[in-house]
Amino acid sequence: MNSELELGLERRIGKRSAAVIDKHLGITTVGGLLDYFPRRYLSRGELTPISEVPLDEDVTLIARVVSNSTRPMRARRGSLTDVVISDDAATASSRTTGAGLPGTLKVSFFNGFRARAELQPGRRAMFSGKVTRYGGSLGLTNPDFLLLDEDPDTPGMDPEKLAAMPIPVYPATAKLTSWSIQKVIATLLDTVDLATLGDPLPAGITAREQFLSVSDAYRLIHVPQVPADWQRARDRFRYQEALVLQTALARRRAQLAAEEATARRPAADGLLAAFDRQLPFTLTAGQSAVGKTLSEELARDSPMNRLLQGEVGSGKTIVALRAMLQVVDAGGQAALLAPTEVLAAQHFDSIRRTLGPLSRDGLLGGLGPDSVQVTLLTGSMPTAARKQAMLDAASGTAGIVIGTHALLSENVSFYDLGLIVVDEQHRFGVEQRDALRAKASKPPHLLVMTATPIPRTVAMTVFGDLETSILDELPAGRAPITTHVVGLAEHPAWATRIWSRSREEIDAGHQVYVVCPKIGTDDDGDFSPGEAEPSAADLDEGNGARELASVTGVLEHLRDEPALAGVPVAPLHGRQDPVLKSETMASFTANQTKVLVSTTVIEVGVDVHNATLMVILDADRFGISQLHQLRGRVGRGGLPGTCLLVTTLEPGHPSRRRLDAVAATTDGFELSQEDLKLRREGDILGASQSGGRSTLKLLRVLEHEDTIARARQDAQQIVAADPALADQPGLAAAIDEYLNPEKEAFLERG
Structure with missing residues (x-):
């Protein structure tokens, strides 16, 4: 671990500032705040095009004040100050917005005494708030603002240099503005010892890519003098993020490949053969091909780790059931982990129905080669039924066990767990997969299924420890x-x-x-009477x-x-x-x-x-x-x-x-691409921020496929030459910090 990055913020910026950052951003360490990168950068010399301001989103924009007027409110005591701001794009082709004029927006302040005094016509200011719609027009209500005509942080600076300095815009909160965050980070950069930071990137890669040093990159991404500064810093951190992620996955892949599993070879005339004979339909070409792959991997003595993705209704369950039967034929058990009790019960009913006479309810005695007991285990089952299900799993009487998170509890054990099938992977984390894996005497084979199609770049980033199969055709009988x-x-x-x-x-x-x-x-959706917010009537809006x-x-x-x-x-x-x-x-x-x-x-x-x-x-x-x-x-x-x-x-x-x-x-893969384009920054992996810096910051899986592919190749070479990363302490430390091993939450979603 890098001791400087792990230091508590109060040691570098004081208790008061550290408490504010902790309360509003949940960041407590030096490294956490250094890694809180700007979302984008504004140019001091340019006004923000108001026609591009998005509805229902938090924005930070630079505009010029056109007018300022104050009136008493109709529905309560107090005053309302209306300020019209402009981007100076007063052309006939501009989109008409808030104040009814081209390139303008109405900004409303409830008891806005400072706004009334400072936002005088002609002044330039930066505004930060949420864009909403009132009476058919766009507007901002009670935004924070910062006058830009004179910058108190840069006294005596050459006006031309000042105009060229980009303004970093940070992801802000309602109570903590972007420029407040900027001031705290500037203080941190002045007090932290950047020269002592270890570099996660191997020296050869830094030289090959001509990257900035870590200390220069941190300084220039937060306090750029010209646009090229933050661009070079961002490129370095983006590649670093890709390499850390890909090295973690490559290391996990190598560890899994080195484990020894029990080979589950197909039986010449067992349950699977009997099942195939009674199937009332023909498997699709895709189902047959994926089934063959699974059969070959189950027969090996290294654990299968495969992701099976396919459209809703593409027949993944039949493919998974055939794999489970091969394992049962070979003397092992299979567990199917489902995210909800409704889904677990559905799987239980449909699998028993699909098996027909090959399914046994466990009441008729002896284990025979011509049937398999399917058992359901969920948290809400009556105590007696749950105890019986646990006994059947532990004794080996149950060949197939279907359940929810209840399967992960400590008191659930298996006689010989050979295959885990995880349905709807995006509902489960890696730690939950591993909790079930730990219930086997030898590493079991793993099949992860998802009906949420994943673009290749996302699969490469999120499920880099799994091989991928795709079912992209629907069985006969599926209607449009x-x-x-x-x-x-x-x-x-x-x-x-x-x-x-x-x-x-x-x-x-x-x-x-x-x-x-x-x-x-x-x-x-309504404000309580005690909150100082303007009512719909005050803002001339007709809708609540x-x-x-x-x-x-x-x-x-x-x-x-x-x-x-x-x-x-x-x-x-x-x-x-x-x-x-x-x-x-x-x-x-x-x-x-x-x-x-x-x-x-x-x-x-x-x-x-x-x-x-x-x-x-x-x-x-x-x-x-x-x-x-x-x-x-x-x-x-x-x-x-x-x-x-x-x-x-x-x-x-x-x-x-x-x-x-x-x-x-209805093409799920096309939709998943569109989904990623529309999602906001940092949302791609759906990761929890709690306890670690564990979400994508600068990497965008659709935009940066080349970066990810290059980093993946580098990561494979690094891990092949040095599996324990003994010669790469900076990279190993960055993986520990970035992934938050307790959760590895960034791996949870497809």
Whole structure:
């Protein structure tokens, strides 16, 4: 570990500043703050194009004050100061915005005494806040601002040099502005001993790439004198990030390859052969090819570590079941880890149903070569049933054990665990995979499955320790799904049409899913009376906070909806008792319940062939991969499926881009590329920030494929020559700091 980077912040910037940084950014060490890089850089000499300001996002922009006026508020005591700012782009072609003039924006301050005094016409300032819409126009409310006409931090500097200095813009919070963060980091750079920092990059790579030193890179990324400074520093840190990540994965791959597993060779005439003989359909070419690969890898004495990705309904479960049967034939057990109890129960039922007479319930005695016991183990099972399931797993009576996180608990053991199948990998971390691996006497084989398609660059970055197989064709019988965006802002009458359309499906003998973003109707969108925030009336806005659709609210509405009179409707969500959840799903599967009003608990694994319509309310609140997964619940039984993405957002809202993308294609790989383009900085790996610097900062997997590929090649050479990284202490220390080994949280998502 590098002692300077591990130092507590209070040792370098004082207790008071350190406490502020800890409270608002959760950063406590010197290294953590040094690695808090600017999001982007602004030029002091240029005004920000207001036409490019995004709605519903936090922005930092430079603009000139056009006018300043103050008036008393109508709905409460106090005053409202309205400031109109401009980017000076007053051309007829500019987009009309907040103040009704080209290239202008209205900024409102509640009791803004400082704004009234300082933001006088003609002054240039930097503003930081969230862009919202009021009365059809864009605006900022109570933003922080900094006057730029004279810079107190750079007294006496040559005006031309000052104008050329880029302004770093940091990811800020509501209570801590970008320029406040900048001042604290400037203090840190003056007090920290940068010369003592170890370099994670091998000297040969630094020389080959002509990278800056670590100390120069830290200084220039935070305090650049000219744009080329931060660009060179960013290039160095971006490559360093790629190399640390790829070396960690290469080291893990090498460790896994060196382990000795029990070979599970196929039997000439065992369960798998009997299963294949009774299959009522022919495997697709893709299923056969992947099955052959798995069979060969299971037969080796080094552990298989493979990622199987394929579209919703591409037949991954059959491929996984055939692999499990090969392991059972060879005397081992297989465990299937599912993220929810609903999905675990679905797998349990469908696998036993698929096995038919080859499945044994464990009540008829003797172990025979012609059947396998399939056992379910979840946390909510009755104590007696759970104890029996644990006994069956520990004794080897159960050949296939299906369960949730309950499988990971310390008191669950296996007789001879030969294969772990992890379903929906993005719900599990590496540490959970490893917890299950530790239950085997020898390292078991591992098959990770995901229905969220992953671009090659993401797979290379996130699942670098796994080999990848893809199922990209759908089995026969899968019908096409048509997706429509239902924009209620422009077509309010469509709100009732949704339910008459649902009735048409029900009258045709089919069923409907209705998905909501939340469970209850409790409104969390309004300000409480004690908060100093302007009301809608004060800001001349006609609409209050948007109430999101909830399971309880929609259920109540549908029971009174004329179009659905007499139709059995039921709710399903995560807070329900597990027994009630199971009964509700059984009722829907049996076509007794016609409309299921649910949260995203039905996102994965739920398989009801008679459901043909999916209505997703407030669809803009879901991500692209979630919408794609939800949509995959319909069209599963050979009947054409329809998905309605319902939104109250106006057509120009950026969140509607996601909906348009989902409606435009059912190609999951194409959608995953679009998903990454639309996601914000740092969100790609969905990593937790707690306890370590464990998310991507400068690396973007789609934009920087060449950097990742180059770093991957370097990492493989480094690990091949020095597996323990004994000659690379700086790189080894950086891996420990970057990955936060307790969690390795950055590896959790695809």
